[in-house]
Amino acid sequence: MSARDLERLTAEIVGCRSCPRLVEWRERVAREKTVRFADQTYWGRPVPGFGDPAAGILVVGLAPAAHGGNRTGRIFTGDRSGDFLFGSLHRVGLSNQPTSVSRDDGLRLISVYLSAVNRCAPPENKPTPAERDTCLPFLEREITALERLRVLVALGAFAWGGTLRALCALGHPTRPGPRFGHAAEASVGPFVLLGSYHPSQQNTFTGKLTPPMLDAVFERAVELAG
Numbered sequence: 469m470s471a472r473d474l475e476r477l478t479a480e481i482v483g484c485r486s487c488p489r490l491v492e493w494r495e496r497v498a499r500e501k502t503v504r505f506a507d508q509t510y511w512g513r514p515v516p517g518f519g520d521p522a523a524g525i526l527v528v529g530l531a532p533a534a535h536g537g538n539r540t541g542r543i544f545t546g547d548r549s550g551d552f553l554f555g556s557l558h559r560v561g562l563s564n565q566p567t568s569v570s571r572d573d574g575l576r577l578i579s580v581y582l583s584a585v586n587r588c589a590p591p592e593n594k595p596t597p598a599e600r601d602t603c604l605p606f607l608e609r610e611i612t613a614l615e616r617l618r619v620l621v622a623l624g625a626f627a628w629g630g631t632l633r634a635l636c637a638l639g640h641p642t643r644p645g646p647r648f649g650h651a652a653e654a655s656v657g658p659f660v661l662l663g664s665y666h667p668s669q670q671n672t673f674t675g676k677l678t679p680p681m682l683d684a685v686f687e688r689a690v691e692l693a694g
Contacts, residue, residue, distance in 0.1 A: 471521040473613035478516040481587050481606055487599045490588035497534045497589060511541035514588050517610050518543050519581030524693030525562070525619045525686075526611065527553075528627045530666065531586035531595060538589035542571045543582045552667035553623075556682040560690060579693065581617075583610050585630030600630055607634045619689045620659055622648070624666030631661060650677070651685060660692050 485491050498512025515532040529549075532538045536547030544550035545568040557580065558566035564576040586595045586603045595603075611617060611634060620635075622628035628648040636642070640657030652663035664677070664685040671677040 470613045470615045474517070474521055474610070477606065477609050477613065481514045481516040484514045484587065486602050487588065490586070490590055490595070490599060493591050494538050494588045497538055502535050505535060505539055508539060510539045512538060513541070515541060515543050515584070516587065517581055517583040519577040520579055521581070521614070522616050523577070523579050523581040523614055524616050525580040525621060525689045526614060526617055527580060527582050527621045527623065528607065528631050529582070529584040529623045530593060530626045531584050532589045534589040540570055542568065543584055544568060545570065548669050548672070549667045552672050552682070556679060556686055559683055560686045562686060562690070581610070581614055583607055585627055604630060604634050604637065607631070608637050611635070611638060618659060618693045619662060621662045621664060621685060621689050623664050627666070628661070628663050632656070635659065650681065653688070662689055
């Protein structure tokens with residue numbers, strides 16, 4: 469049941485044109501490209517979630533990168549943030565390989581599903597509150613469709629806040645809302661929400677987020693998911 473639900477949801481996400489600013493941006497980036505990917509055909513559409521339909525862990529990011537997911541059509545694929553993320557997932561046994569470069573590269577996720585608050589690449593990586601709220605029902609439906617879900621990992625403060633909003637809409641409010649922090653942990657209804665700094669180059673190049681730090685968050689997620 470959940471796999472079919474996710475397939476239907478994927479089709480809806482890919483066809484969405486609800487946010488004019490994001491539609492214009494993602495399609496312009498796909499046309500104009502960047503020099504190092506000038507010979508590639510960009511996806512240029514909303515990027516659906518990806519992973520194991522039987523997942524006990526859901527990883528939530530901010531949005532696809534302009535020349536990452538917006539190019540490859542798969543979340544966290546083809547950019548430095550994804551390199552850092554998938555390296556960690558592989559080390560803790562949640563993926564069959566440590567890299568993610570294209571939609572047909574053989575990557576398989578194990579007991580984990582990847583998603584984001586927003587599904588279109590936003591200018592300057594900054595969706596507006598209205599764009600966030602327009603997209604959140606997709607995340608809500610993923611949470612519902614993942615029948616074995618127990619743990620949600622939010623990568624960054626934006627994902628933490630968006631995930632809390634999605635859980636509230638599903639009938640799991642938290643007042644006051646738990647504060648974001650690296651390795652933060654909060655019980656929300658039947659779920660546990662974990663926080664991690666986002667694996668952006670700004671964080672990984674400066675040492676704010678290191679491989680052992682991210683590995684520890686996913687090791688905790690595996691422990692909690694059982």
